[in-house]
Amino acid sequence: xxxxxxxxxxxxxxxxxxxxxxxxxxxxxxxxxxxxxxxxxxxxxxxxxxxxxxxxxxxxxxxxxxxxxxxxxxxxxxxxxxxxxxxxxxxxxxxxxxxxxxxxxxxxxxxxxxxxxxxxxxxxxxxxxxxxxxxxxxxxxxxxxxxxxxxxxxxxxxxxxxxxxxxxxxxxxxxxxxxxxxxxxxxxxxxxxxxxxxxxxxxxxxxxxxxxxxxxxxxxxxxxxxxxxxxxxxxxxxxxxxxxxxxxxxxxxxxxxxxxxxxxxxxxxxxxxxxxxxxxxxxxxxxxxxxxxxxxxxxxxxxxxxxxxxxxxxxxxxxxxxxxxxxxxxxxxxxxxxxxxxxxxxxxxxxxxxxxxxxxxxxxxxxxxxxxxxxxxxxxxxxxxxxxxxxxxxxxxxxxxxxxxxxxxxxxxxxxxxxxxxxxxxxxxxxxxxxxxxxxxxxxxxxxxxxxxxxxxxxxxxxxxxxxxxxxxxxxxxxxxxxxxxxxxxxxxxxxxxxxxxxxxxxxxx
Numbered sequence: 001x002x003x004x005x006x007x008x009x010x011x012x013x014x015x016x017x018x019x020x021x022x023x024x025x026x027x028x029x030x031x032x033x034x035x036x037x038x039x040x041x042x043x044x045x046x047x048x049x050x051x052x053x054x055x056x057x058x059x060x061x062x063x064x065x066x067x068x069x070x071x072x073x074x075x076x077x078x079x080x081x082x083x084x085x086x087x088x089x090x091x092x093x094x095x096x097x098x099x100x101x102x103x104x105x106x107x108x109x110x111x112x113x114x115x116x117x118x119x120x121x122x123x124x125x126x127x128x129x130x131x132x133x134x135x136x137x138x139x140x141x142x143x144x145x146x147x148x149x150x151x152x153x154x155x156x157x158x159x160x161x162x163x164x165x166x167x168x169x170x171x172x173x174x175x176x177x178x179x180x181x182x183x184x185x186x187x188x189x190x191x192x193x194x195x196x197x198x199x200x201x202x203x204x205x206x207x208x209x210x211x212x213x214x215x216x217x218x219x220x221x222x223x224x225x226x227x228x229x230x231x232x233x234x235x236x237x238x239x240x241x242x243x244x245x246x247x248x249x250x251x252x253x254x255x256x257x258x259x260x261x262x263x264x265x266x267x268x269x270x271x272x273x274x275x276x277x278x279x280x281x282x283x284x285x286x287x288x289x290x291x292x293x294x295x296x297x298x299x300x301x302x303x304x305x306x307x308x309x310x311x312x313x314x315x316x317x318x319x320x321x322x323x324x325x326x327x328x329x330x331x332x333x334x335x336x337x338x339x340x341x342x343x344x345x346x347x348x349x350x351x352x353x354x355x356x357x358x359x360x361x362x363x364x365x366x367x368x369x370x371x372x373x374x375x376x377x378x379x380x381x382x383x384x385x386x387x388x389x390x391x392x393x394x395x396x397x398x399x400x401x402x403x404x405x406x407x408x409x410x411x412x413x414x415x416x417x418x419x420x421x422x423x424x425x426x427x428x429x430x431x432x433x434x435x436x437x438x439x440x441x442x443x444x445x446x447x448x449x450x451x452x453x454x455x456x457x458x459x460x461x462x463x464x465x466x467x468x469x470x471x472x473x474x475x476x477x478x479x480x481x482x483x484x485x486x487x488x489x490x491x492x493x494x495x496x497x498x499x500x501x502x503x504x505x506x507x508x509x510x
Contacts, residue, residue, distance in 0.1 A: 013249055013276035039372050041261060041284040042185055046372055051252050052282065058251030060243040062260055063142070065099040066123035067108040070130055071304035073290040073297040077257045080287040082136040082423055095246050096139040097239060098124045100146050101232050106221055116222050117146055130307040134316045135423055143242040145233065149224045151241040152233045155275050156213045156226075164274035168204045170216030170229040176209045179270045185284060186262035211267055213237050236267035244272065249279040258286045259298075313443050315436050317424055318495075323379070325436045325495050327419075330386050332429035333393050334412040341405050354388065354407040358414050361385050365418055375422060382418075385411050394487075440495035444480035451482055455491050458484070475499075 036049040051057050061081050064074055081094070099105075100120035109116040124144070131138070145152070156172055159165045164178045176182045176190060183189055190209055201208070212234035217223035223230040243254070249272060256265065265284060272279040292303045318324050350358075361381055368377035389411050391398040401407065419425045426432040441448060454473055461470040474484050483496035 013278055036370050037372055038283055038285060040282075041265075041286050044187075047283065049252075049283065052250065057253065058247040059094040059253040059255065060239070060247060060251065061094055061096045061139075061254075062239055062256035062264065063097040063099065064127055065102050065104055066120045066127060067102070067105040068123060069306040069308060070127050071297060071306050072310050073257070073304065074127075075130070075134055075307050075310075076290050077255075077287055078131060078136050079134060081255055081285075082134075094139045095141050095143065095243065097242050098127075098142055098144045099235070099238060100124065100144045101222065101238075102145075102235060110220065120146075130311075133311055134307070137423070141246055143246065145238045145242075146222075148238070148242050148245065149233070151245045152237055153214075153224075153226050155241045155244070155271070156233075156237060158275040159213065159271060162274055164270075165213055166206065167228055170214075170231060171204075171212060172214035172228055173205055173210040174213055174267070174270060174274070175206055176211075176270065177207050179274060181273070182209075182270050183266065185269055186266050188262055188266070211236060211263065213271070236264055237271055239264070240268050240271040240275070243268075244276070244279075249276040251281060253283045253285055254281045255285040255287075258288055261286055313439060315432065315439050317426065317432065318436065318439070323382075324424075325433065327382065327386060327415075328426065328429050328432055328436075329494065330389050330393075331412060331415060332433060334389050334408050335429065337393060338405055338409050338412065343409075346406050346409065347403060350403055350406050350410050351401070354403075354410065357384055357388055358410060361414060361418075378418065378422070382415065385415055389415075436495050440481050443498075444477075444482055446480070446482070451477070451493055455484065455493065459491065 037046040038049050039045070040047045059081075061077070064070055078096075098120070100117060105120050106116050109119045112119065124142075128138070156165065159174065160167070160172065165172055165174050183192075190207070214226060214228055214233055214237075215231050216228070217230040217232070221232065223232055243251070254265065254268075261284075269279075269281075272281075290297045295301065295303060297304045315324075361384060364381040365378050368374040368381070389408060392401055392404050392408055392411075393399075398404070416425060437448075441451070454477060458470050458473040461467070461473065477484060477493070478496060479499045481496050481498040482493050485492050485494060
């Protein structure tokens with residue numbers, strides 16, 4: 001039997017106004033922030049975001065069930081909430097849980113001959129290593145199910161007392177018929193919930209859609225004492241209890257992947273409202289799936305790549321834009337040139353066309369991020385300031401531009417500010433450029449010397465007017481993600497998206 005390791009007070013039916021875990025919301029927009037609109041899954045439309053408490057934001061993001069290494073579908077969830085929502089609001093303390101008591105964990109532990117809690121603890125640590133590799137900021141609190149049995153049991157008792165749950169042979173089920181709003185989040189009707197699909201078959205249930213709040217103990221499983229006998233909690237109750245423990249029953253944002261809309265978040269709403277009538281989460285925010293051949297990536301389908309498998313071949317920051325090398329190379333070149341000049345001698349003005357370019361980019365950033373956090377539009381808009389910087393850096397006309405250094409400094413600053421907000425600023429440009437090259441060589445199964453040799457062969461072919469051979473060398477390297485760049489000083493190379501993947505992306509977007 002597992003004993004309570006972290007007993008806390010009973011959860012009171014209060015709003016988040018007294019919570020110490022709602023977090024300061026301070027916009028770091030390059031210019032004055034406009035209103036922020038978020039797509040709310042509950043209303044199925046974009047809504048103006050207004051925190052319940054001015055200047056503070058309470059957010060709970062559902063975490064992983066820790067029984068294996070996490071895949072890139074998980075990465076999408078936490079990169080989305082970290083880079084977009086956390087970045088734009090400069091929030092540093094969301095709540096993100098770990099599920100460490102679950103059927104899948106128990107099954108995996110039995111396969112490996114391990115204690116389920118120990119196995120889950122190990123994979124929680126592995127998950128945090130993955131999040132660090134992805135440059136995701138750690139949440140201030142990472143509650144685990146095994147540490148919150150008192151809160152879970154208290155909430156189940158309250159739900160029973162309020163007439164929304166019933167006991168059967170040591171199990172406790174939530175009665176969906178007692179909650180008229182069931183299905184409001186997902187839009188599903190009770191008759192859609194056919195037994196054996198997303199609901200467990202059990203003839204003892206009043207309604208096939210009723211779901212377990214507490215499961216009686218079975219041989220070889222971890223268990224805790226409860227008023228209904230030894231057992232463990234059902235999956236959904238944990239997030240209701242832990243979010244209430246840290247944020248209260250009423251807070252701003254509850255987030256996760258689209259796969260959690262039903263049944264997990266639908267059941268959370270039912271449980272929380274059944275335990276406390278004042279339960280109210282303002283915004284239900286969900287990110288989309290990572291798909292493989294138009295099918296959701298998941299462990300159960302076996303069509304997944306772990307975060308570590310992907311990071312072995314791709315730099316974590318490269319998840320966000322295939323042009324990331326170009327972005328950092330431009331900033332590196334810009335910084336190198338600007339650093340050669342004394343800042344104190346620079347003028348406070350820049351040419352009107354440069355100021356207009358900066359203002360336009362700033363407007364796109366503010367407008368796009370305020371409109372449901374459309375960061376992809378921001379990456380597209382980066383093209384203009386980056387092109388202007390490269391013109392100033394490398395073209396004859398640009399090098400003669402009046403106030404060139406002041407322009408480069410201003411363009412570099414706005415670009416760095418935006419990347420910093422999105423959590424994409426590296427500690428060192430030189431270091432990340434080298435890392436991106438190393439990953440590209442590994443994907444291509446080539447060494448730096450082999451690439452340089454190919455460049456020499458191509459130079460020789462061009463000199464001898466063997467243009468077909470020259471083009472073949474360029475195309476062969478492009479096919480494996482090595483892009484050759486010809487310039488007056490010679491030919492260099494940089495990482496690129498392999499041609500086959502480019503073609504797949506074009507088909508997918510057409």
